[in-house]
Amino acid sequence: MQLTLLRQKAELANAAFQRSILEGEARPQGQPTFDQRLQQSxxxxxxxxxxxxxxxNVGKVCNQTCTHCHVDAGPDRRENMSRQTAEAVIEVLAASDIPTLDITGGAPEMNPNFRWLVEQARRLDRRVIDRCNLTILMANGFKDLPEFLAEHDVEVVASLPCYLEDNCDSQRGDGVFRRSIEALRRLNSLGYGVPDTGRKLSLVYNPVGASLPPQQDKLEATYRRELKDRYDIVFSELHTITNLPISRFLDDLLKSNHLDEYLQKLIDSFNPLTVDGVMCRSMLSVDWQGRLFDCDFNQMLNIELAEGMPQTIEDFDAELLSQRQIMTGRHCFGCTAGCGSSCQGAVLKANPETSS
Ligand code: SF4
Ligand code: SF4
Known part of the structure; x- marks a missing residue:
């Protein structure tokens, strides 16, 4: 009941935000839209x-219900990519030279076609990334996953918003931190994150509240030290990601009356040097039904590809899609604030305006 209520509120917040983006409404009042800001620069x-x-994005089913989740995922969701759509994805990969398949969710491992997708993409010799919430690796029915991922040379990108238990659990739920540490130990024991094994383990940090992430390289050094000293855990690299005002995080900002303040922070931190590296310029996002989007955020806001573009994986056209105009809105300020933010972490190693 509680979850249903939360879901309805997040959906309403998203729909209103999407409508205002599509109508080109400036918010906060008097501020430029994202495209106007690009033009000014x-x-x-x-x-x-x-x-x-x-x-x-193979679906919204997840074993967690994190407060900042832009997917609005959870255990009660039923949206899952079918085998038919998964096959269409593999057909596109086979017919193209796209080097990387990045699998996200929800908890993507909970999709019944997850292992099949990994096997097929690896057979095509593509790099495969699993965006993993860590606790799924400790859940009943999934405990052999670390070995499966290692056997198929899958890169693991794992969420760990803090090296401190209380901060992590306040965002991701009680007990999540301890199970995440257990999962990281399992991954380390298989060589993940250990230098010279070729098994890459990246961690993802996102702020607990309505603030921008700190500088990535500095935070990475702190994570490395703290995780090693406290838990004897190693990892390959840290990605810092800015929270975008979508779904549950958007609802939180609206509830606390902080949406305009947060948007203003993102606008004030606009860094034109990040624009070249925003992820939508070099990726294409597919939802659980096979619909195409510029990125996972546009997917959650239901902002379709530009008019005239193929809209589904079945109609994939590499030439058209690889030079498409991208659909933007004021949520895009989240990707260009400070050092920038993408699925690979900060766009710039250091912000020349703030680094000393
Ligand atoms: S943030 Fe990730 S782990 Fe948390 S509920 Fe959303 S999809 Fe699941
Ligand atoms: S939110 Fe905007 S800038 Fe960021 S990846 Fe998506 S379309 Fe690009």
Whole structure:
């Protein structure tokens, strides 16, 4: 009941935000839209430069219900990519030279076609990324996953918003931190994150509240030290990601009356140097039903690809899609604030305006 209520509120918040984006409404009042801000910086509208990553969101089913989740995922969700759609994804990969398949969710491992997708993409010799919440690796029915991932040379990108238990649990739920540490130990024991094994384990940090992430390289050094000293855990790299005002996080901002303040922070921190590296320019996002989007955020806001573009994986057209105009809105300020933010972490190693 509680979850249903939360879901309805997040959906309503998303729908209103999407409507205002599509209508080009400026918010906070008097502030430029994202495209106007690009223009003020002498930059044109965003266009794709190719498709280096096919990111598939295989569904909204998850064993967690994190407070900041932009997918509004949870154990009661039923949306899951079917085998038919998964096959269409593999057909596109086979017929193209897209080097990377990035699998996200929900907890993507809970999709019944997850292992099949990994096997097929690896058979095509593509790099495969699993965006993993860690606790799923400790759940009944999934405990052999670490071995499966290692056997198929899957890169693991794992969420760990803090090296402190209380901060992590306040965002992701009671007990999540301890189970995440257990999962990281399992991954380390298989060589994940250990230098010279070729098994890459990246951690993802996102702020607990309505603030921007700190500088990535500095935070990475702190994570490395704290996780090693406290838990004897190692990892390959840290990605810092800015929370975008979508779904549950948007609802939280609205409830606490902080939406305009947060948007203003993102607008004030606009950094034109990040624009070249925003992820939508080199990736294409696919939802659980096979619909195409510029990124996972546009997917959650239901902002379709530009008019005239193929809208489903079945109609995939590499030439058209790799130079498409990208659909933007004020949520995009989240990708260009400070050092920038993407699925690979900060766009810039250091912000020349703030680094000393
Ligand atoms: S943030 Fe990730 S782990 Fe948390 S509920 Fe959403 S999809 Fe699940
Ligand atoms: S939210 Fe970010 S990745 Fe998505 S379209 Fe906007 S700038 Fe691109």
């Amino acid at each position: 002498g930059l044109g509208r965003l266009r794709a430069t190719g498709i280096e990553v096919l990111q598939i």
